[in-house]
Amino acid sequence: MPDHRLQADGARVLADLNALRGIGTYKTGVHKPTFSEPHLRSLEWLAQRLPDAGLTAEIDGIGNVLGTSAKPGRKLLAGSHLESQNFAGWLDGPLGVIYALEAARVLNPDPGIDGAVEVASWCDEEGHFGSFLGSRSYIGNVSEADIDAARDRSSGRTMRDALRDAGLAGRPRITADAKRHIGYLEAHIEQGQRLESSGLAIGIVTSIVGIWQYRITFTGEQNHAGTTRMDVRKDAGLALARFCVDIDERFPAVSGPRTVWTTGRITLDPGAPSIIPGHAEMLFQMRDDDPAVIARLEDLLQSIAAQVSAQGRCNVAIERIRTGAPALMDAGFQQAIEAASRALAGGRSERMPSGAGHDAQVLATIMPAGMLFVPSIGGISHHWSENTDDADIVTGAQVFVDTCRRLLTA
Amino acid sequence: MPDHRLQADGARVLADLNALRGIGTYKTGVHKPTFSEPHLRSLEWLAQRLPDAGLTAEIDGIGNVLGTSAKPGRKLLAGSHLESQNFAGWLDGPLGVIYALEAARVLNPDPGIDGAVEVASWCDEEGHFGSFLGSRSYIGNVSEADIDAARDRSSGRTMRDALRDAGLAGRPRITADAKRHIGYLEAHIEQGQRLESSGLAIGIVTSIVGIWQYRITFTGEQNHAGTTRMDVRKDAGLALARFCVDIDERFPAVSGPRTVWTTGRITLDPGAPSIIPGHAEMLFQMRDDDPAVIARLEDLLQSIAAQVSAQGRCNVAIERIRTGAPALMDAGFQQAIEAASRALAGGRSERMPSGAGHDAQVLATIMPAGMLFVPSIGGISHHWSENTDDADIVTGAQVFVDTCRRLLTA
Numbered sequence: 001m002p003d004h005r006l007q008a009d010g011a012r013v014l015a016d017l018n019a020l021r022g023i024g025t026y027k028t029g030v031h032k033p034t035f036s037e038p039h040l041r042s043l044e045w046l047a048q049r050l051p052d053a054g055l056t057a058e059i060d061g062i063g064n065v066l067g068t069s070a071k072p073g074r075k076l077l078a079g080s081h082l083e084s085q086n087f088a089g090w091l092d093g094p095l096g097v098i099y100a101l102e103a104a105r106v107l108n109p110d111p112g113i114d115g116a117v118e119v120a121s122w123c124d125e126e127g128h129f130g131s132f133l134g135s136r137s138y139i140g141n142v143s144e145a146d147i148d149a150a151r152d153r154s155s156g157r158t159m160r161d162a163l164r165d166a167g168l169a170g171r172p173r174i175t176a177d178a179k180r181h182i183g184y185l186e187a188h189i190e191q192g193q194r195l196e197s198s199g200l201a202i203g204i205v206t207s208i209v210g211i212w213q214y215r216i217t218f219t220g221e222q223n224h225a226g227t228t229r230m231d232v233r234k235d236a237g238l239a240l241a242r243f244c245v246d247i248d249e250r251f252p253a254v255s256g257p258r259t260v261w262t263t264g265r266i267t268l269d270p271g272a273p274s275i276i277p278g279h280a281e282m283l284f285q286m287r288d289d290d291p292a293v294i295a296r297l298e299d300l301l302q303s304i305a306a307q308v309s310a311q312g313r314c315n316v317a318i319e320r321i322r323t324g325a326p327a328l329m330d331a332g333f334q335q336a337i338e339a340a341s342r343a344l345a346g347g348r349s350e351r352m353p354s355g356a357g358h359d360a361q362v363l364a365t366i367m368p369a370g371m372l373f374v375p376s377i378g379g380i381s382h383h384w385s386e387n388t389d390d391a392d393i394v395t396g397a398q399v400f401v402d403t404c405r406r407l408l409t410a
Numbered sequence: 411m412p413d414h415r416l417q418a419d420g421a422r423v424l425a426d427l428n429a430l431r432g433i434g435t436y437k438t439g440v441h442k443p444t445f446s447e448p449h450l451r452s453l454e455w456l457a458q459r460l461p462d463a464g465l466t467a468e469i470d471g472i473g474n475v476l477g478t479s480a481k482p483g484r485k486l487l488a489g490s491h492l493e494s495q496n497f498a499g500w501l502d503g504p505l506g507v508i509y510a511l512e513a514a515r516v517l518n519p520d521p522g523i524d525g526a527v528e529v530a531s532w533c534d535e536e537g538h539f540g541s542f543l544g545s546r547s548y549i550g551n552v553s554e555a556d557i558d559a560a561r562d563r564s565s566g567r568t569m570r571d572a573l574r575d576a577g578l579a580g581r582p583r584i585t586a587d588a589k590r591h592i593g594y595l596e597a598h599i600e601q602g603q604r605l606e607s608s609g610l611a612i613g614i615v616t617s618i619v620g621i622w623q624y625r626i627t628f629t630g631e632q633n634h635a636g637t638t639r640m641d642v643r644k645d646a647g648l649a650l651a652r653f654c655v656d657i658d659e660r661f662p663a664v665s666g667p668r669t670v671w672t673t674g675r676i677t678l679d680p681g682a683p684s685i686i687p688g689h690a691e692m693l694f695q696m697r698d699d700d701p702a703v704i705a706r707l708e709d710l711l712q713s714i715a716a717q718v719s720a721q722g723r724c725n726v727a728i729e730r731i732r733t734g735a736p737a738l739m740d741a742g743f744q745q746a747i748e749a750a751s752r753a754l755a756g757g758r759s760e761r762m763p764s765g766a767g768h769d770a771q772v773l774a775t776i777m778p779a780g781m782l783f784v785p786s787i788g789g790i791s792h793h794w795s796e797n798t799d800d801a802d803i804v805t806g807a808q809v810f811v812d813t814c815r816r817l818l819t820a
Contacts, residue, residue: 230669
């Protein structure tokens, strides 16, 4: 029997999530790029609520929000992020932060719990300025030089300028004390359709796939689009288009059953209608939980590039800009989520890998980590129409709070 | 025998061109987008020099500079433009303006010439905000609503804001008095290699090819790049890449001997590395002097689009955003250029079509028009390394001034 004193308050969780949706609203979702005004306002909103859970709030020099407890006993770290992709959904990030806040509100005041949930909102999980900069800063993996070099992918604004405008320049960055926490727990919407299509309530994450990212540049010859004959052109944009089609045709023979790859951005330079582009660039990403598959695909990518270069019209250069090894979730955390799901979600749970990257993969490098998923309608994410049934949000909160209770009292 | 009193001053022409290169310098070229500070400074520079040629200068409400003469007799309009493509060459535009200024300086004060050269610098020939907005405004083909709708293609800044910041808002726009001029003459670098490779000094333009431009949009489904399986994706960027490759493979069978086509810009939406693009857009352009060829290619474009749409992953929509009928240059103007080339360039001239668009095609719709080309080194244009030998620049100026003399005294 669950202890009803220690249950999540579903109405309070929904009210908090809707309050955050009210900051930077876009259609039914939000537009809160990292260090935008609505993102900063969301951080302040969280910082003001952490004392309700007996936590001391601090926003650090990279925009992480941390709520720390003076209560003796075990400490469990929990959280997610508050910024969004551009014009994206209301739950990707905030769900995990509010679940953590709710767990802290329910468990920290209880004298029967020998310990506390501490709450984190990691900055820039969505990668506007880099790759997991907030959680990586916390584990000591971001240098001042990294911050000097970071720029907003959309606007080009430097991270230094953004931090200064946000009033965060000069603040210390909080880093982890590895012995302080028994581990890290994060909740997230599934961003896929497996839970929904199987009528399940909870996904117990077993591993987080690695993400490998590349900047692929094509160099041809910029020239006039009216006076340069077709047969002498060195059109970097056309070389890029051929490269994308080659990938689409040749990757399936070499990839694994769950491999995915995406060209998310293309830029032609100078990008004017009357100029043959002399340079072109694409951002290309591959994900798999097996590094051997990625190694085979990297070889294929290089061989496609060599073939394009050998044709003599354009040169192709491939630069790896991000390498993410797959991260395993802690077995004890998985068991705790499963037990909580049996108690509060009728056992409607399933173990599954995460195809998306999350801060939990960063925290997993220094402490035990676990993740739970709730269903997402139609599997839509990174789009403003992303959504989850209120009932599933509440069930997820109850399982999350009970998982925290089990981990703190195990 | 040429009249030496009426010859171009080659040193003065080169000095003026270099003075304009000194405004908004980028490497050996310039960066002067329409209504940028260096562009506006170049307009002022010209306005200050027009009185040297007995002309009254005015900068009108769309940024055209016009120098008008009170001298009785025939009036010949001559000019080009002063803004540049982004990070582009020093001669594309200024050459024709300085030749016109030089012709006015040489011919207007001479009592033996019963008439005058009037000088024009047309705004935005390079199409930052639209298509030939300056010269089209002059012939009465741009409405206030057109200006309301115009935006800078790169920055998105509205033309109204740009005109206000330039101090031009509220000024009247000067429009043509069709009976005032015997015609319009424009000089330009060739932007091709034909003159250079044949050792010629002057190209006598016979016609200016038409430019047809299209916005082609692809609509798929935006989704998460990690959690969406390859086989269910509706990737608008990939559909666009396939479309570009299809064009490249299927157009040559249908195009004419001089047809050219170019994809100058590609945008994926939202353009983030971890999101499958749900929308994609390309700017596509075709040029030919035969509208029947263009009609065949438009049919092919539509059939490629229908095939992509029929595959069911993405929808393709083709919107024609610019139609340019080919423009014929006046036979009398061509004869005058040829006679001047015989007198001053040893007859090293050749008749040729222009593959690039020019303001002369706009002026040709209301008055006789002519164009002459000078060689461009390596045929490079719309790039900062664009260049022409000083000797060729001077020869071109001499032929240009003599052509004006012949037209005014014919």
